[in-house]
Amino acid sequence: MILHTLNQHSELLVRNCLNTIASGDSLLLIENAVYLGIEESFSTSPMAMRTDINLYALIPDCEARGISPLLFPGFDLIDYPGFVKLCTEHKQVISWY
């Protein structure tokens, strides 16, 4: 299992990441990438097609940007300790930036 972290609000980055992501992998949105999780735009994103991956978003970054109430409900929200836990649970971590 691989943990993929995205930290930019960029459709291109999403596409690159999704080309490499395998069934059962996890995708974590941090920093500006949390904007990609806004439900209204997420529903038309290629990410929404991938029901075979686990979706996570980092709480402090969502709250700072004011999008917690707007997030697609399929995201598991995690804090910094949760982020560390995810890293330990996956064999590899790939950062997309």
Added chain:
Amino acid sequence: MKSLCIVSQQSPYASPRAKEALDAALVAATFDIPTTLVLLGDGVFQAIKTQAGEKIQQKNLGKQLAVLPMYDIEVLYVSEQDLSCRGLKPEQLMDNVQVLPGEQISELIRQQDMVISL
């Protein structure tokens, strides 16, 4: 006195650019320059009402944008297209924001003497 338009195109918090655009607007307004602030592209994220920069140990940019009327910058202009393609609705933005279609934004920018783009 020549008028100034500041075009801010970056989201807050990840880079200092949004804050720098605001600072430029405040400085200009302090010198009584008629100033217009326009949020385009990812800049529209600056206007989200529920933001709380303190959660990541930063100053809340929304609170700073909210006091612009005290500096005679009555409204912030936001592009309708840039807003909707990012999945946002006007009611999710701060009160001193006006959403305009792209062609009205470009007309607004054309009316100003100078433009600074950040």
